[in-house]
Amino acid sequence: AWQVRENFKDLFGSSSLFATSSLLKWMTNAYSRKIAEIDKVVNMFKSHLNGVINALTERISNAMAERLNGKIQELKTVGRGYRTFTNFRSAILFFNGGLNLYPH
Structure with missing residues (x-):
């Protein structure tokens, strides 16, 4: 399981040109280990391959969008x-820096 995890971390260091093939290889290798959690x-x-x-x-x-949404919540x-x-709306703008306090 540790080796599968380390191999997954290596995906983020690879170039974007090889990301798809590297991911598919990792998925095949990880699935062949037969570890339920993996x-x-x-x-x-x-199920979310495109994303x-x-x-x-x-x-x-x-x-950034999730952070702003959390602040609004x-x-x-x-x-x-x-x-x-x-x-x-005024509170959202005030606390997130978008409220003009000096209107013209």
Whole structure:
């Protein structure tokens, strides 16, 4: 199991040109080990293959969007309900740096 994990980590160091073939080789090798937990991971990768390949080749993620969404959810919780959507929007903009405090 440790070797399968280390081989997976090596995928992130390979060039994006070989990412697809490297991933498919890793999946075949990992599945042949017959370890139940790793088989679950391989099956999940199979069902989301396009997304996994995009993550390996493009080297981008939606982490920033998820972070902003988390901050907005925290504002909703801390605010315990806003009277109007405008107030909620103002709080989002204020705490995330998008509110112009000096209107023209």
